[in-house]
Amino acid sequence: MNTVTPEPLAEKILRGVGGPENIESLTHCATRLRFQLHDGAKADQAALDALDGVMGTVPQSGDRFQIVIGGAVAGVYSDIMNLPSMSAAGAPRPQSDADVKAEIRAKGRGRYAWLDNFFEYLSDSFRPLLGVLLGASLIIAIASMLDAFGVVDFRSADKSATWVFVDSMWRSVLYFLPIMVAYNAAKKLKIDPWVGASVMAAVMTPNFTGMIGSKTPGVTTHTNATLGTTESVAHVFGLPMQLNDYGGQVFVPLLMVALLALVYKGLKRIFPENVQMVFVPFFSMLIMIPLTAFLIGPMGIWAGNGLGTGLSWLNGHAPIVFAIVIPMLYPFLVPLGLHWPLNALMLVNINTLGYDFIQGPMGTWNFACFGATAGVLLLSLRHREKDMRQTATGALAAGLLGGISEPSLYGIHLRFKRIYPRMLVGCLVGGVIIGILGGVNTKAFAFTSLLTIPVFNPMIKYIIAISAAFFTSMALVYFSDYRTKDERAAVNAERDAAEAAARGEIPAQAAPAEERELVTVGAPAATATATATGTSTAAGSTAGTAPVTEAPAAAEAPVATGPAVELAAPVAGRVIGLGEVEDPVFASRALGEGVGIEPADGRIVSPVDGELITVADTGHAFGIRTANGIEVLIHVGIDTVQMKGEGFDVRVESGRKVSAGDLLAEVDLGAVRAAGHPTVTLLTVLNTAEMSSVEPHTGQDVVAGAPVVTVRR
Structure with missing residues (x-):
């Protein structure tokens, strides 16, 4: 026998006000939903008054319309805003993690629009790759753990076909990263992303990379006695072309797409719209592939190597300064989306030096962040805050197991200003320990989590530093609280009321304090009069x-x-x-x-x-x-x-x-x-x-x- 699922109150209300397309904005106060409608006449007042859960309706001038819900108004408001159909409405939504992020980034904008746009270009070129980078990171971590326990020699040159295949599972992401970055960068600049990806792929084909160090006619190879490096040059159309393996490079696609965007948009202005689909990609590739191979590619390699060398010099000559600056800088870069350039340098270091020295100090920031979240979780358990407990639990799991700080940042830390100063102390403590102990390196790009600890060397130094960062932040947040005394008193009072309601002692007021016009403890008035509201209006x-x-x-x-x-x-x-x-x-x-x-x-x-x-x-x-x-x-x-x-x-x-x-x-x-x-x-x-x-x-x-x-x- 089939059962029919009752239609949620939120959907009934949405239909009653004329559908999402009739909503200009929606807010709520202590007891009422406050709609600003495009056409107030479309609201079905009689149908809304008859709904269980609606205490009354109040039509107002200027196409404003109020629906009295009572203490449960915040929950109904949230249900309405989360309906998929609300994407057709002009209503503002409750702040999500992404909303908080956008707000923080907007606050960080400076006087120079070109600089803001530059950093957004870098960030948006990497951000969509977060998932696959995390996946590759965890595969590396598992392999490193097996290596640490002696199951397999992860770094052996003569591994079996099984482990060569396992290597390909994570190397696929890191090696072909330039193509992925090119795709995202082109999409960011509003040109055909597949053209960007194709241009980058042209200099990564086996045909191209196979010429490096080969005896192909027209290719010469020599060794730089000063640097101890081998360089190959191909003579193409009589012009010298430096050959490089662009696997894992990130500066090359970023530079290439920036120029490609100018070429692509210029060609669109030249060709009529009916032939653009053929000739714009054709001429874009015809121009940009040679430019990338002859000029942009070598320039990107030089730029990346130069930046990596500079940071390596700082790490070698002032390791304590370097180890402190990195974790203290990241808490401000991540909310603005500006941390990806440093992540790109990590990849450059691995490709050029064979190891990276940035991820170790960076790990102390991540664990200070997770420690602050742990402090919030402990407080939520102590004060019986159900919603915050759920938020902190999810954020802590994402951090400790996945190395992802965004759920902690946007879900908690940026919403409570008392957390950041305490978290920064944890960053400082971890950075100082890394610097004093002489630094920590890794030969793999890895998100800093519990699972990736084995990829860092020396492992014991890394464990000491991240543990100190974690427990320092956790203790500071727990013992000083992330809420002020007034906020804590109000939240605890509301909690007591909700718990009393659950025991049947008093009816509850459901709306969270920070989201209501007024928080009261106890029942709304008797609902025997509810239907009177608005019926005579x-x-x-x-x-x-x-x-x-x-x-x-x-x-x-x-x-x-x-x-x-x-x-x-x-x-x-x-x-x-x-x-x-x-x-x-x-x-x-x-x-x-x-x-x-x-x-x-x-x-x-x-x-x-x-x-x-x-x-x-x-x-x-x-x-x-x-x-x-x-x-x-x-x-x-x-x-x-x-x-x-x-x-x-x-x-x-x-x-x-x-x-x-x-x-x-x-x-x-x-x-x-x-x-x-x-x-x-x-x-x-x-x-x-x-x-x-x-x-x-x-x-x-x-x-x-x-x-x-x-x-x-």
């Missing part, structure tokens, strides 16, 4: 809406069992009922019973003794929990979240204990009015459903501190 505007039917906070109020608690007015002014408020969400009591106050001034004070669970970054909302569990929301103005804090001078921070009458904020009411927002200040009891009664006292003018709501548990 005129389409297209919240101003002048029909009155919303007021419903009791709980269908059956229990008998009063405790003493009355008086909630004071947070601001001086005229007290009105929630039914008179222009926001249907508050008017429907979806966020609890309470009052509205038309403020006489902008001094906002605490209405009760308690703890500030959350202070909105924008300063327009405050959540307070009393000692006996009453949860109070103070919300200044309607839709003032859109002001992004302008006109709000906040005087408190999350986690602080406050007494009734303490100043929370000073608000420029003139600025609020100028921005087109009502100034009415709301005071509601969020967990009204848990109370025996919540009695508002309306129709009076009050001073701040006067009782306006009576609550009994």
